Structures are given as C-alpha cells and as structure tokens.
Amino acid sequence: MADSDGEYVEDLSDDELAAPAHADGSYGTRSKGGRQNGKKGDGRKGKGGRTKAAWEDIKRSWETVIEAEDGSLTVEALIEAEKRRRLMRDTTPLQRGIIRHLMLVLDMSFAMAEKDLLPNRYLLTLNYAVDFVREYFEQNPISQMGIVGMRDGIAVRISDMGGNPAEHIEKLRTWAEEQDPQGNPSLQNALEMCRGALFHTPSHGTREVLMIYGALLSSDPGDIHDTISNLLADRIRVSIVGLAAQVAICAELCTRTNAGDTSTYSVALHEQHFRELFLAATTPPVTHEGPSGDAQKQKDQPNGTATSTQSSLLMMGFPSRALASKDGVSFCACHNRPTREGYACTRCRAKVCRLPAECPVCGLTLVLSTHLARSYHHLFxxxxxxxxxxxxxxxxxxxxxxxxxxxxxxxxxxxxxxQQKMAGVSESGRYKCQVCGNHFCIDCDVYAHEMIHNCPGCQSDTRGAAANGEVDGGGNGEAAVNGSQENGGADIMVVDS
Structure with a gap:
C-alpha cells in the first residue's frame, strides 16, 4: 500500500480513469494527480514533495457566502446580526441591587441523564455552571454565591455561601467527576435549604435563587405553597431555567416571587439558548416595591418587607495590600492559613488573604475601589x-x-x-456612539458593551464632561451623578478609612 493518502488510488474502471476530474473536487477526496497505471500524474505538490489531496484545497464557500433570490447574503452578516441581537436591549437606567446573594440550584436527578443536550444535560449544566461562576463574579465582584443540588428527593449542599469563585469551581468539578445524576428532585427541600442560607444575609443586599430544572416532577415532603409564602416573607426572588417542558408550579413560583414578572421562567431550546439564559442571570435584577398580589400581606410582616427596598447606609473599608517582610509569615483570619501577603482590615487590622471579603473579626465589608466601579456599570x-x-x-x-x-x-x-439590510445590522459595517459620534466596528461594539462597559471615544474625549452630556445624567453612563438620585441607582455608602 502507498505511504500517504495522496498517493493511493483505488481500483477504477477504464471509463472512470478516462473521465476528467471534477473541477472543484466534489466527486471524491483523492488526489487528481495520483498514480494511474503505475505512473505518477502531474498533481500539485504539497509539503514534503508529496501530491496534495483534493480535500486539502477545498474552498469553504459556505463560510463566506449564501446565495439568495435577491442577491448574495454573507455568513459574516448573519454572525454580525447575532451579535447585534445580543446588544439591542433596553439601556434605561433602573434601580438594581449591586450587592447580591445568590443561591444556584442544580438539578441532579434522573432527568439530567437525558442526551437531548450533548453530551447530556448533567455534564452540560455543570460545564455552564463553571462559566456562570466566573462571569458572575466578574460582573458582580462584591456579591456572594452558594451552590445546592437536588437528587434522591433531598437537597445537597455543594458549596457554602462565599465570594471566592475558585472554591465554587473546584466543588463543581469534583461533583462532575465523582457523582452521577440519580433519584427524584425536590423543589421544596432545595428552596428551604436556600432560605436557610439566605436568612442571615444583610438587608442591603438582594436575595436570589437561580434554579436549573430538568425534570417534570417534584418529590416534596409538604405543601410547596407554604414554602412560596415563606420566600415572599423573606424577600427571596426565584428564577428558573427549564430544560424540558414548562411546569406549572415553576411558573407560579417565579411569577409570585418576582412581582408578576413572567420572564424569569424560561425553557431552553438548544445548547446555545441554554447558555444565554444561564449567563443572563449575571445581570442584577430590577428592584421592585413588592410582589403584586401579596403587597398587603407584606405590609403586615414584622420585618418591614414593603419598605425593605429603600436605600440604606452601608459601612465599607478599602484596605491596601500589605507585603510581609522576607521572613514574616502570618495567619490570615479568613482561612487560618500562613501567608506572606494580604489585606489588613481598616477597623481591627485583622488580615484577610483576598478581596472582596467580610472581615471575620469585626464584620466590616472589605472591597477595592475597582470592585465598586465594576459593579456600578449595571446601574447606568x-x-x-x-x-x-x-x-x-x-x-x-x-x-x-x-x-x-x-x-x-x-x-x-x-x-x-x-445592499442586504438586516435588522440592527449596519449596511456600512460602522456603528456610531450617540454621544461622541465616533464610528466603531462590530467587534468593538460587542467588546465595549459586554466587557469594558465604556465608550473608548467618550473616554478619550478631552473637551470635558459637558460635551459628553454627563452633567445632567444624560451621557453614556460613565459619570452620571444626577441619575443615581433620579433612578435610585445605588445604596448610600459610608467609607471607613
């Protein structure tokens, strides 16, 4: 047998040998210049002097153009339209809770072994959960999160409430390697465990539950409507991403805990849609006055639920990074492990190894100024x-x-x-900032709106804040001071230096 694929020629009839090779190589993947009747043809030479196979020179026309009845439509335009679809959303400044406490609930029951989402629902969910943890703490650096699983009719704690994404990712990967989906899910047990984890969170932060639910049943020990009433009393909001069909109790749960908002319950259509719904939860939810239909009940609550969404004072500390001497090693107060560097609490001087964190000694919230700035872009x-x-x-x-x-x-x-015109796609390939008037490409458009959340043209403008429309809060949101008063953008913060 020949040494390479390009030199191999299968047994052909005399008619096939005499027939001319197809111009674009669509009749086979063998080389046009291969050996015929023991003689080497005049095929093109590849690397190493061997004859090139036909499939090595294929022009991938399907990646560049699609023919339509009224002209040609490039695939690049379709990709650009998809990018613009993600960016064409309402940018009205709204009051949001930038200090979040989120419990992620993952379905680990028998229903997650289905392979309608490849490789199966269970592995895909855990992989997307790792991406969600990274993106969540990237967009909400001063927030915290915990992870709970549902299997065998009970709720299992995967990771405790905390602000370290590395710990959550490590626990998720451990579960993916050691555990398989089994048993029935229990909505009530999972929600009660989330209630217990969120019960002691401070009132200035949001209390949220994000659930990935793949089953069509729930094995509950009691009345789940009592649990929903308790969630309303504790101001806990529930959002669900379904992987099967729509479930009535899930729709009721999300609607009642989100002031009648039905968009918090969605069913994934395919892998990409599932990822989009999953990562959409990284944006803080809009603050409501109280769930409709239960407002009168909440006014009678002893914890003042109806007025709990008002701004409150929050004490914060901004410590500086301290490097120990060459032989100086001390224990951190958060993990009780020896470290050479860390951050000293501005109130009690206790050492913590990473930020953001809550001081284990005095309870002061410790953050960096960059963490606060990265959370602020959600408001404007x-x-x-x-x-x-x-x-x-x-x-x-x-x-x-x-x-x-x-x-x-x-x-x-x-x-x-x-020119082909598509919704939201620029015919010239240019996109203009409405404030500075500069033109940008689609990639910079996506990067500015999803990563840096600032306009490069406005940031490089040296004409002053008045030219950018930032005096009256009408600019791009980089320094809209008055907008925080009009829209109730953030809590008032007192800094402990």
Whole structure:
C-alpha cells in the first residue's frame, strides 16, 4: 500500500480513469494527480514533495457566502446580526441591587441523564455552571454565591455561601467527576435549604435563587405553597431555567416571587439558548416595591418587607495590600492559613488573604475601589450604538478603537438599494456612539458593551464632561451623578478609612 493518502488510488474502471476530474473536487477526496497505471500524474505538490489531496484545497464557500433570490447574503452578516441581537436591549437606567446573594440550584436527578443536550444535560449544566461562576463574579465582584443540588428527593449542599469563585469551581468539578445524576428532585427541600442560607444575609443586599430544572416532577415532603409564602416573607426572588417542558408550579413560583414578572421562567431550546439564559442571570435584577398580589400581606410582616427596598447606609473599608517582610509569615483570619501577603482590615487590622471579603473579626465589608466601579456599570449601562448609513460612512475609513479598515464606500446612487439590510445590522459595517459620534466596528461594539462597559471615544474625549452630556445624567453612563438620585441607582455608602 502507498505511504500517504495522496498517493493511493483505488481500483477504477477504464471509463472512470478516462473521465476528467471534477473541477472543484466534489466527486471524491483523492488526489487528481495520483498514480494511474503505475505512473505518477502531474498533481500539485504539497509539503514534503508529496501530491496534495483534493480535500486539502477545498474552498469553504459556505463560510463566506449564501446565495439568495435577491442577491448574495454573507455568513459574516448573519454572525454580525447575532451579535447585534445580543446588544439591542433596553439601556434605561433602573434601580438594581449591586450587592447580591445568590443561591444556584442544580438539578441532579434522573432527568439530567437525558442526551437531548450533548453530551447530556448533567455534564452540560455543570460545564455552564463553571462559566456562570466566573462571569458572575466578574460582573458582580462584591456579591456572594452558594451552590445546592437536588437528587434522591433531598437537597445537597455543594458549596457554602462565599465570594471566592475558585472554591465554587473546584466543588463543581469534583461533583462532575465523582457523582452521577440519580433519584427524584425536590423543589421544596432545595428552596428551604436556600432560605436557610439566605436568612442571615444583610438587608442591603438582594436575595436570589437561580434554579436549573430538568425534570417534570417534584418529590416534596409538604405543601410547596407554604414554602412560596415563606420566600415572599423573606424577600427571596426565584428564577428558573427549564430544560424540558414548562411546569406549572415553576411558573407560579417565579411569577409570585418576582412581582408578576413572567420572564424569569424560561425553557431552553438548544445548547446555545441554554447558555444565554444561564449567563443572563449575571445581570442584577430590577428592584421592585413588592410582589403584586401579596403587597398587603407584606405590609403586615414584622420585618418591614414593603419598605425593605429603600436605600440604606452601608459601612465599607478599602484596605491596601500589605507585603510581609522576607521572613514574616502570618495567619490570615479568613482561612487560618500562613501567608506572606494580604489585606489588613481598616477597623481591627485583622488580615484577610483576598478581596472582596467580610472581615471575620469585626464584620466590616472589605472591597477595592475597582470592585465598586465594576459593579456600578449595571446601574447606568452604556448606551446602544446606532447603525451608520452609506451617506454618513464617508466620515470614517477605520474603526476609532482598533483601527480596523472599514469597507470602502461604493460609488453610484443605487449602492444603498443593492445592499442586504438586516435588522440592527449596519449596511456600512460602522456603528456610531450617540454621544461622541465616533464610528466603531462590530467587534468593538460587542467588546465595549459586554466587557469594558465604556465608550473608548467618550473616554478619550478631552473637551470635558459637558460635551459628553454627563452633567445632567444624560451621557453614556460613565459619570452620571444626577441619575443615581433620579433612578435610585445605588445604596448610600459610608467609607471607613
């Protein structure tokens, strides 16, 4: 047998040998210049002097263009439309709780062994849970989270409430390797465990439960409606992402605990949709006055649930990083482990190894200024950029941020009519900031709105805050001071230095 795939020629009839090879190599994957009747053909040479196989020179036309009835539509345009769909959302500043306490509940019952989501629901959920933990603490650095599982009719604690993403990810990976889905889920047991974990959280933070539910049943020891009433009394909001069909009790649970908002319960259609629904929970929920239909009951609650969403004073400390001497090793108060570096509490001087954290000695919240800044963008999101027409595209030849060249402006009056127009997609490939007026590409549009949450053009503008519209809170949200008073954006914070 020949040494390489390019030199191998299967047994062919005389008619097949005499027939000319197809131009685009669609009749086979063998080399056109392979050996025929013991003689080497005049095929193209690849690396090492061997003859190239036909499949090595395939032009992947399906990745560049799709023919339509009224013209050609590029796949790049479809990808761009998908990116714009994620960005075209309401950017109205709303009151949100930026200090969150979230319990993640994962279904680990027999229903998660189904393979309608590859490789199966269980492994895909745990993989997405790892991504969710990273993104959650990236977008909410001063928040905390705990993880609970449902299996064998009970609730199991995977990780305790904490602000260290490495610990949560380690526990999730351990469960993925050592445990398999089995038994029935129990909504009531999982919610009661979440209630116990969120009971002692401070009143200035939000109390949330995010549940990934793959079953169509729930094995509960009691009346789950009593549990829902207790969740309302404790101001706990529940959101559910379903992996099967819609379940009536899940819809009722989410609607009652979210002031009648039905969007907090969704059913995933496929893997990508599941990931989008999962990661959408990284955005803090909008603060409500109280769930509709239960407002009168909450007014009678002794803990004052109806007025618990008002702003409150919060004491915070901003410690500096302290490096020990060459031989100086001390124990941290949070893990009781020897470390050479850490942060000293600004009130009691106790040492903690990482931030953000709550001082184990005096209970003071310790954060960095960068943590506070990264959480603030949820209150005043960056405005959406608008599409640029060909008539306005002559003002720019490259992206203001990354300097990527834009498509040249076509000549002729009928240029605009010949272009394929899709919802939200710019025909010129340019997107303009409504404040500074600079033009950006789609990749910078996505990066600015999903990662840095600031406009590079507005940040580099040296004309002052008045030019950017930041005096009256009408700018891009970088320094909208008055907006926090009008929209109730954040709690008033007292800094302990």
């Amino acid at each position: 999101p960056l405005r959406g950029w608008v599409e640029v027409s060909w008539s306005e595209a002559v003002k720019s030849v490259a992206c203001f941020s990354c300097m990527t060249p834009f498509p040249p402006v076509p000549k002729g009056k009928g240029a605009e009519a010949e």
